[in-house]
Amino acid sequence: MKRSTPGLTYTGKVQPPIEDFEKHGLYPYLPSDELRDVVNLAIFLEKRPLLIKGDPGSGKTRLAKAVAYELGLPYFAWHIKSTSRARDGLYVYDAVRRLHDAQLIRAGTETPAGNDDIRSYIKMGRLGMAFQSKKRAVVLIDEIDKADIDFPNDLLLELDEQRFVIEETGDEIRAKYPPILIITSNDEKDLPDAFLRRCIFYYIEFPTPAELVNIINAHFVDAPKKLVDASVNRFMQLRDRMDQDKGRAGKKVSTSELLDWFAVLNQYKEDEALAKLNGTLPFAEVLLKRWEDHFRYLQQDVETK
Amino acid sequence: MEGITLPLYDLFDRLREHGLPLGISEYIALLRSLQTGIGLSDQDSLRRLCKSLWVSSEEDSVLFDRLFDQVFIQSDRLGSSEESVKSPKESEETAAEAQATGQSDLSAQTPAQVGAARNPSLQVKTGDLSPIVQSIRRGQRNINWDRPKYNLLTEYFPVTHRQMKQSSRYLRRPVREGPAIELDIDATVEKISREGLFREPVLVPRRLNRAELVLLVDQGGSMVPFHALSRQLIDAVHRGGLMQQTNVYYFHDYPAEYLYTDRSRLTARSVLDVFMSFDQYTALLIVSDGGAARGNFDEERVKQTNVFIQKLKQYARRFAWINPLPNFRWPDTSAEQIARNVPMFDMSRRGLDDAINTLRGRYVYGEKSYAWMK
Numbered sequence: 001m002k003r004s005t006p007g008l009t010y011t012g013k014v015q016p017p018i019e020d021f022e023k024h025g026l027y028p029y030l031p032s033d034e035l036r037d038v039v040n041l042a043i044f045l046e047k048r049p050l051l052i053k054g055d056p057g058s059g060k061t062r063l064a065k066a067v068a069y070e071l072g073l074p075y076f077a078w079h080i081k082s083t084s085r086a087r088d089g090l091y092v093y094d095a096v097r098r099l100h101d102a103q104l105i106r107a108g109t110e111t112p113a114g115n116d117d118i119r120s121y122i123k124m125g126r127l128g129m130a131f132q133s134k135k136r137a138v139v140l141i142d143e144i145d146k147a148d149i150d151f152p153n154d155l156l157l158e159l160d161e162q163r164f165v166i167e168e169t170g171d172e173i174r175a176k177y178p179p180i181l182i183i184t185s186n187d188e189k190d191l192p193d194a195f196l197r198r199c200i201f202y203y204i205e206f207p208t209p210a211e212l213v214n215i216i217n218a219h220f221v222d223a224p225k226k227l228v229d230a231s232v233n234r235f236m237q238l239r240d241r242m243d244q245d246k247g248r249a250g251k252k253v254s255t256s257e258l259l260d261w262f263a264v265l266n267q268y269k270e271d272e273a274l275a276k277l278n279g280t281l282p283f284a285e286v287l288l289k290r291w292e293d294h295f296r297y298l299q300q301d302v303e304t305k
Numbered sequence: 306m307e308g309i310t311l312p313l314y315d316l317f318d319r320l321r322e323h324g325l326p327l328g329i330s331e332y333i334a335l336l337r338s339l340q341t342g343i344g345l346s347d348q349d350s351l352r353r354l355c356k357s358l359w360v361s362s363e364e365d366s367v368l369f370d371r372l373f374d375q376v377f378i379q380s381d382r383l384g385s386s387e388e389s390v391k392s393p394k395e396s397e398e399t400a401a402e403a404q405a406t407g408q409s410d411l412s413a414q415t416p417a418q419v420g421a422a423r424n425p426s427l428q429v430k431t432g433d434l435s436p437i438v439q440s441i442r443r444g445q446r447n448i449n450w451d452r453p454k455y456n457l458l459t460e461y462f463p464v465t466h467r468q469m470k471q472s473s474r475y476l477r478r479p480v481r482e483g484p485a486i487e488l489d490i491d492a493t494v495e496k497i498s499r500e501g502l503f504r505e506p507v508l509v510p511r512r513l514n515r516a517e518l519v520l521l522v523d524q525g526g527s528m529v530p531f532h533a534l535s536r537q538l539i540d541a542v543h544r545g546g547l548m549q550q551t552n553v554y555y556f557h558d559y560p561a562e563y564l565y566t567d568r569s570r571l572t573a574r575s576v577l578d579v580f581m582s583f584d585q586y587t588a589l590l591i592v593s594d595g596g597a598a599r600g601n602f603d604e605e606r607v608k609q610t611n612v613f614i615q616k617l618k619q620y621a622r623r624f625a626w627i628n629p630l631p632n633f634r635w636p637d638t639s640a641e642q643i644a645r646n647v648p649m650f651d652m653s654r655r656g657l658d659d660a661i662n663t664l665r666g667r668y669v670y671g672e673k674s675y676a677w678m679k
Contacts, residue, residue: 103503190544193326196361
């Protein structure tokens with residue numbers, strides 16, 4: 001059997017150059033091997049969205065951009081709000097502006113030329129843009145669980161058939177290439193079964209310490225090795241302790257917080273930072289966000305000294 | 306259909322039996338992936354492939370692992386506890402399966418490796434195409450799921466978790482609230498015709514679901530066998546429902562002065578305090594056996610329950626009672642007396658639907674709701 005999209009294989013090895021970090025909001029992304037395989041499965045199966053779950057700060061949202069960057073594909077991010085409707089992602093028809101314009105024409109303040117075209121009042125949504133894209137596109141639907149419960153179901157037909165009709169004009173928009181769809185969920189609400197059935201599901205586990213070291217090294221290119229190791233160690237101590245206390249339930253320190261924390265530590269000279277790591281948890285405000293956590297973990301620190 | 310081998314069909318079928326929402330297209334997706342060599346490098350990668358295609362939550366993932374292990378029976382991995390859980394019939398089947406690889410009539414039970422071996426098209430491309438799936442560093446087994454070592458199958462319950470969620474979704478009270486962002490076409494047209502010119506549209510707030518649900522759960526004593534069931538229900542309305550807010554309180558036997566916010570009944574809140582937080586959209590659902598589990602008649606319990614209900618009626622417009630025991634067990638117990646006073650329903654799909662309808666004001670509970678009520 002021929003593979004329908006030759007050459008599109010995500011390796012997770014291509015990272016943006018360091019000068020792009022700040023400028024274009026591009027950051028290195030080091031997926032686990034399992035995650036990489038699952039992304040490739042989604043690329044291969046074409047019509048099946050990849051549903052990513054995981055703790056906050058585990059890199060759910062960043063994945064889509066990393067995939068788009070490595071494969072050199074256009075990237076469309078659709079961030080869901082509680083008021084988002086499924087159709088907003090396909091297209092928006094600005095009826096009010098059209099009515100307004102029509103009024104002005106009737107009142108004689110504007111000439112009818114050009115303004116009567118209904119198509120000029122239709123604006124494509126993110127998914128609509130991806131359907132029209134001349135290359136396969138990567139679409140991120142971020143935090144789909146924030147939307148109404150019917151939201152995912154309203155997208156089923158469009159995703160299955162890779163087309164939709166603009167009701168106002170009767171135009172049919174057909175996807176030139178099936179977009180690579182990456183959906184993230186924070187698991188605040190369950191998604192409907194009919195939608196889940198079609199998804200490829202992956203849960204991002206917390207990285208191993210070795211992976212964390214790699215992640216830090218990718219973000220901070222010339223960070224001293226000793227400091228990286230020491231801070232990952234310290235961080236894992238805290239995380240393990242939170243793991244024991246909270247199990248799967250509570251908010252635990254995440255990869256993204258580790259990166260922020262390391263950024264602060266890295267400001268100091270190596271020996272100074274190492275000395276700080278040996279005392280009570282330095283810059284705890286970056287890692288501990290709740291008063292209880294502050295109290296509990298810093299208190300323990302003092303007691304063990 | 307004799308002689309046709311469907312790889313992993315047995316696993317697929319069992320997952321369906323356990324209520325996972327899977328259809329033919331999900332099976333075909335697996336076949337397509339297998340045909341290009343994805344997931345064929347070893348058992349763990351096959352496991353991961355099936356899991357990512359067929360499983361969509363962490364809970365189901367535990368079930369999946371168990372069924373996968375059953376299909377690929379591996380004596381070194383199966384602990385003795387898991388062995389004893391399996392029914393004798395299943396063990397027989399799997400034992401037979403191990404020997405019967407040559408017989409095609411047992412094909413449905415045959416693991417995929419055998420299927421792949423016999424189906425040449427599946428085998429061709431394992432070598433050249435699988436850089437994608439070759440490397441596996443961490444087996445999925447290392448994941449600590451942090452849950453009990455046994456699995457409670459939802460089928461054990463009179464109503465499944467999915468059904469609970471589906472029922473609870475009907476509890477909706479759409480109310481227009483918040484910023485005015487939705488166009489009211491009728492009002493806009495009316496305004497244009499009145500003013501003779503369109504100036505600006507009439508906007509109204511969006512409809513939001515204002516339904517609030519308060520669950521009162523009987524905990525301890527005769528309810529102990531049903532704790533798992535009430536936990537399922539709480540979870541279903543919490544995460545599956547569309548309610549703006551869900552509060553859970555616990556009590557023992559009957560709610561008296563205080564309700565408790567935790568399962569062990571340590572943190573108390575006065576009943577009146579809870580009642581005062583109700584508004585017109587609040588619906589209240591009581592989960593208790595009402596004395597039907599012990600099967601005796603407890604006058605004090607009936608009396609106190611009625612006192613509570615009287616008080617409740619002044620604050621909550623709609624409430625219902627879910628009884629984990631089937632309704633034929635209620636007569637001649639305290640539950641019967643309570644059921645004559647409060648809309649009480651079984652913990653079944655039908656009963657849950659009726660209870661939710663009661664909370665929506667669409668079900669009239671009366672003398673003839675049950676055959677034994679005369």
